[in-house]
Amino acid sequence: MDGMSLLTITVLAVFVGFEVVSKVSSTLHTPLMSGANAIHGIILVGAIIVAGQASDPWVLAVALLAVVLATANLVGGFVVTDRMLEMFRGRQRPPSSVVSSEEHAGKERGR
Amino acid sequence: MTLLDPTWTALLYLAAAACFILALKGLNSPRTARRGNLIGGFGALLAVVTVFVSVKLDNVPWIVGAIAVGSVVAAPVARRVQMTQMPQLVALFNGVGGGAAALVALLELSHTGDAWVRLAIVFTLLVGAVSFAGSGVTFAKLQGLMTTRPVTFPGLPVLMAVVLLAAVGAGIVVILNGSLLLALALLILGLVAGILLVLPVGGADVPIVISLLNAFTGLAVAASGLVLGNVLLVVAGTLVGASGTILTRAMAAAMGRSVAGIMFGAFKGGSTAGSTAVSERPVRSSSPEDVAVLLGYAQRVIIVPGYGLAVAQGQHTAAELALALEARGTEVDFAIHPVAGRMPGHMNVLLAEANVPYESLKEMSDINPEFKTADVALVVGANDVVNPAAKTTSGSPIYGMPILEVADARQVVFLKRSMRPGFAGIENELLHEPQTTLLFGDAKDSLTKVLGAVKAL
Numbered sequence: 001m002d003g004m005s006l007l008t009i010t011v012l013a014v015f016v017g018f019e020v021v022s023k024v025s026s027t028l029h030t031p032l033m034s035g036a037n038a039i040h041g042i043i044l045v046g047a048i049i050v051a052g053q054a055s056d057p058w059v060l061a062v063a064l065l066a067v068v069l070a071t072a073n074l075v076g077g078f079v080v081t082d083r084m085l086e087m088f089r090g091r092q093r094p095p096s097s098v099v100s101s102e103e104h105a106g107k108e109r110g111r
Numbered sequence: 112m113t114l115l116d117p118t119w120t121a122l123l124y125l126a127a128a129a130c131f132i133l134a135l136k137g138l139n140s141p142r143t144a145r146r147g148n149l150i151g152g153f154g155a156l157l158a159v160v161t162v163f164v165s166v167k168l169d170n171v172p173w174i175v176g177a178i179a180v181g182s183v184v185a186a187p188v189a190r191r192v193q194m195t196q197m198p199q200l201v202a203l204f205n206g207v208g209g210g211a212a213a214l215v216a217l218l219e220l221s222h223t224g225d226a227w228v229r230l231a232i233v234f235t236l237l238v239g240a241v242s243f244a245g246s247g248v249t250f251a252k253l254q255g256l257m258t259t260r261p262v263t264f265p266g267l268p269v270l271m272a273v274v275l276l277a278a279v280g281a282g283i284v285v286i287l288n289g290s291l292l293l294a295l296a297l298l299i300l301g302l303v304a305g306i307l308l309v310l311p312v313g314g315a316d317v318p319i320v321i322s323l324l325n326a327f328t329g330l331a332v333a334a335s336g337l338v339l340g341n342v343l344l345v346v347a348g349t350l351v352g353a354s355g356t357i358l359t360r361a362m363a364a365a366m367g368r369s370v371a372g373i374m375f376g377a378f379k380g381g382s383t384a385g386s387t388a389v390s391e392r393p394v395r396s397s398s399p400e401d402v403a404v405l406l407g408y409a410q411r412v413i414i415v416p417g418y419g420l421a422v423a424q425g426q427h428t429a430a431e432l433a434l435a436l437e438a439r440g441t442e443v444d445f446a447i448h449p450v451a452g453r454m455p456g457h458m459n460v461l462l463a464e465a466n467v468p469y470e471s472l473k474e475m476s477d478i479n480p481e482f483k484t485a486d487v488a489l490v491v492g493a494n495d496v497v498n499p500a501a502k503t504t505s506g507s508p509i510y511g512m513p514i515l516e517v518a519d520a521r522q523v524v525f526l527k528r529s530m531r532p533g534f535a536g537i538e539n540e541l542l543h544e545p546q547t548t549l550l551f552g553d554a555k556d557s558l559t560k561v562l563g564a565v566k567a568l
Contacts, residue, residue, distance in 0.1 A: 017357070031144060088141040
C-alpha cells in the first residue's frame with residue numbers, strides 16, 4: 001500500500017480512537033485500559049510474519065521470543081479483561097448463573 | 112498450499128480492525144462491555160488465522176509452539192490473579208507487548224533500504240523499549256519489589272537528556288545507513304530511558320504511567336505496521352495510542368494533575384511524597400455498636416470505599432453490610448472516586464467482584480450533590496479522596512484534586528487503621544470535625560463487627 005493511503009488510514013484511526021473512548025464512564029477505566037492493552041497484542045501478527053521469514057537461527061530465536069511475548073500480551077490481555085467484565089452485573093440478574101443452574105438441576109433431580 | 116489472495120486478506124484484516132473498534136466501543140457501558148471484549152478477542156483470532164493462510168511462512172511448527180508457550184504462560188496467570196493485583200498485571204502485559212514490537216522492528220532492519228521505513232523502525236525500537244523497561248519498573252513498584260516513593264538523584268535530568276540525545280543521534284545514523292550495531296545501541300538506550308522515566312514517579316501516580324505506557328506501546332505497534340506494510344497493525348496500534356492518550360488525560364484530570372506534572376513533577380522536586388507524621392490533635396472515636404446504631408437508623412447511607420478496603424480484602428463484607436442495611440429499608444450507595452484503589456476504576460472492579468450491582472456504584476459527579484441528603488457517609492479505608500485540603504489548602508500536594516464531598520453528610524464515620532495520613536501524606540482536617548466519628552482497626556474486622564451489630568439491632 002502506498003504511503004499516502006497509510007497516512008490517511010492512520011489519521012482516521014486517530015480520530016476513531018479519540019471518539020470511541022471520549023465518553024467512557026470512569027466505572028470502566030480499569031477494564032478499558034486492560035482491553036486496549038490486549039488489542040496492541042496484535043503485534044503477534046507482525047512477529048509471526050518476521051518469524052516465518054527467518055532463515056538464520058539467531059533471527060528465528062529473536063523472532064520466536066517476540067511471538068511468545070506478543071501472545072502473552074494478546075491472550076493474557078483478553079482473558080483478564082473478560083474476567084473483570086464478567087463480574088460487572090446489573091441489579092436484576094441473579095448473583096451467579098452457576099448457582100441458578102445448580103438450583104435448576106437440583107429441582108430436576110427432586111422431581 | 113495455495114495462499115489467500117490479497118483482496119480477501121485485506122478484507123479479513125478490515126473485519127478484524129472493525130472488531131477492535133467495536134471492542135473499545137462496547138467498553139463504554141457495563142452492559143455491552145463483556146460482549147465487546149469477546150468481539151475484540153474474535154478479531155484477534157481472525158487476524159492470526161489470516162496471517163497463517165495469506166503469507167508464505169517457514170518455521171510454522173516453531174511459531175505454533177511459541178504461540179502455545181505464550182498462551183500457556185499468560186492464560187493461567189490472567190485467570191488466577193487477584194483483583195487487587197490487576198494494575199501490575201496490566202503493566203506486565205503492556206511491557207511484553209512493547210518488547211515484542213521492538214524486536215519485530217529490529218529484525219526488519221536488514222530487510223529494507225528505504226529511509227522512511229527505517230524512520231518507522233527507529234521509532235518502534237525506541238518507544239517499544241521505553242514501554243518495556245518502563246512497564247517493568249512500574250510492575251516492580253506495584254508488586255512491592257521496590258519502593259513506591261519517587262526515586263531521584265541529583266544528575267537524573269542531565270542523565271535523561273544525555274540518553275535522549277544519544278538515542279536521537281543513534282537513530283539518525285540508523286536511518287541513514289541501517290547499522291544493526293547502532294540499532295542495538297538504540298534498543299539499550301530506550302531501555303535506560305524507560306527506567307529513568309518511571310523511577311521518579313511516585314505513589315498514586317504510578318497507575319497513570321501504566322496508561323501512558325499503554326498508549327506508547329500502541330504507537331510502537333502502529334509504527335511497526337508501517338514497517339511491515341500491514342494495515343491492521345497500523346489501525347489497531349493507532350486506536351490504542353489515541354484512546355490511551357485520552358484515557359491518560361481523563362485519569363490525570365480526575366486527580367487534578369497534568370500528565371506533564373506527573374511525569375516530570377519529581378524532576379522539579381514537587382512530588383506527591385509527603386510526611387508520615389501522626390497528628391496529636393483529639394478525635395472522637397467510637398465502638399462498632401455505636402456505628403451500627405448510626406447506620407441502622409439512617410434513611411440514606413453513602414459508603415466511600417478506598418484502597419484500605421481492598422488491602423484488607425473487605426469488599427465482600429462491605430457488600431454484605433450494604434445488603435443488611437437495605438433489608439432494614441436504608442438506601443445505600445457506593446460513592447466511587449475515579450482514582451479509588453490502585454488504578455483508576457480499580458474500586459469498581461473490586462466491588463463488582465463482591466457482587467455489588469453496578470447501578471449502586473455511583474460516579475463522583477453523580478453522587479456529590481447527594482451527600483447533602485445523606486444521614487451517614489461511611490468512609491472505609493479512604494483518606495486523600497475525601498480530604499477537604501484539596502479544596503482549601505493551596506500548598507497541599509493534592510490541591511486541585513476533585514474530592515467526594517463527604518463533609519456535606521449529617522454524620523461522617525471513618526473506618527481507619529490509625530491516624531496515619533494517606534498516600535499523599537497530608538493530614539485530613541475532616542477527622543477533627545464535630546460531625547466525624549472514627550472507628551479504628553483493620554477495615555475488614557471493623558466491617559465484620561459493624562455488620563454483626565447491625566444484624567443484632
